[in-house]
Amino acid sequence: MKKDLAQLVKLSKFDVEISEFEPKIEKENDKLKIFLSTVSKLNEQIDQLYVEIDELKNKRIKNDIHLKELSDKLNEIDSKSNIVKTEKEIKALQLEEEIAKEQINFANDEIVRLDNLIEVKKEELQELKDQLAQEEEEVKELKAQVEQTIEEFNTSRANIAQERSKLFETIDSKVLVFYEKIRRWAKETAVVPVKNQACFGCHMKLQDRVYFEFIHSDEIKTCPNCGRIIYLEEISEEN
Numbered sequence: 001m002k003k004d005l006a007q008l009v010k011l012s013k014f015d016v017e018i019s020e021f022e023p024k025i026e027k028e029n030d031k032l033k034i035f036l037s038t039v040s041k042l043n044e045q046i047d048q049l050y051v052e053i054d055e056l057k058n059k060r061i062k063n064d065i066h067l068k069e070l071s072d073k074l075n076e077i078d079s080k081s082n083i084v085k086t087e088k089e090i091k092a093l094q095l096e097e098e099i100a101k102e103q104i105n106f107a108n109d110e111i112v113r114l115d116n117l118i119e120v121k122k123e124e125l126q127e128l129k130d131q132l133a134q135e136e137e138e139v140k141e142l143k144a145q146v147e148q149t150i151e152e153f154n155t156s157r158a159n160i161a162q163e164r165s166k167l168f169e170t171i172d173s174k175v176l177v178f179y180e181k182i183r184r185w186a187k188e189t190a191v192v193p194v195k196n197q198a199c200f201g202c203h204m205k206l207q208d209r210v211y212f213e214f215i216h217s218d219e220i221k222t223c224p225n226c227g228r229i230i231y232l233e234e235i236s237e238e239n
């Protein structure tokens with residue numbers, strides 16, 4: 001293979017390798033994001049449970065106050081019962097007492113119900129906290145792993161970039177301009193092999209005449225169909 005072309009093939013391979021790092025790094029970061037979103041969801045659920053438990057406790061306090069009021073009321077009825085004389089007054093007082101006692105029962109039932117609910121929510125809270133602690137531990141491990149992997153990627157990328165830059169300096173500037181022009185639209189497939197007489201950029205078969213000219217030429221050739229720089233892979237492997 002002609003030297004210019006061989007250099008371009010090599011340069012293009014470096015560019016392909018370099019371009020493959022970014023998606024790999026993104027994939028690593030995505031792994032971490034999934035775990036972090038689980039952690040933040042758990043934190044939200046825990047915050048929500050704290051709010052719910054506070055609300056239940058407030059309701060319980062209101063019921064306690066109400067119970068105190070009702071017990072005062074019963075005392076009041078008790079003292080009144082010593083004063084009232086008519087049957088009508090006695091009946092009215094009895095009714096008032098009945099209602100107050102019913103309300104006391106209701107408030108007591110409500111307190112039991114609220115206490116049970118608070119207990120259930122507290123258990124839920126503890127479960128979530130345990131889950132969160134476990135998840136955070138995993139995130140910590142994963143984060144260390146991801147950071148190490150990314151660091152390794154960055155080191156490899158820097159090494160390849162250095163190799164590329166060394167090669168870049170030895171290539172004829174006209175050849176580089178030509179390559180960069182094609183690379184602008186063809187990205188990582190600017191330089192493609194021809195296998196079985198077909199271009200590996202557009203997968204079209206080269207006409208016999210074009211192919212013959214291509215394999216016997218010293219010039220850098222492009223695919224007549226897609227315009228990518230083509231090289232004969234067989235020869236490149238032999239070299």
Ligand SMILES: [Zn+2]
Nearest residue numbers: 199202223226
């Ligand atoms: Zn092509």
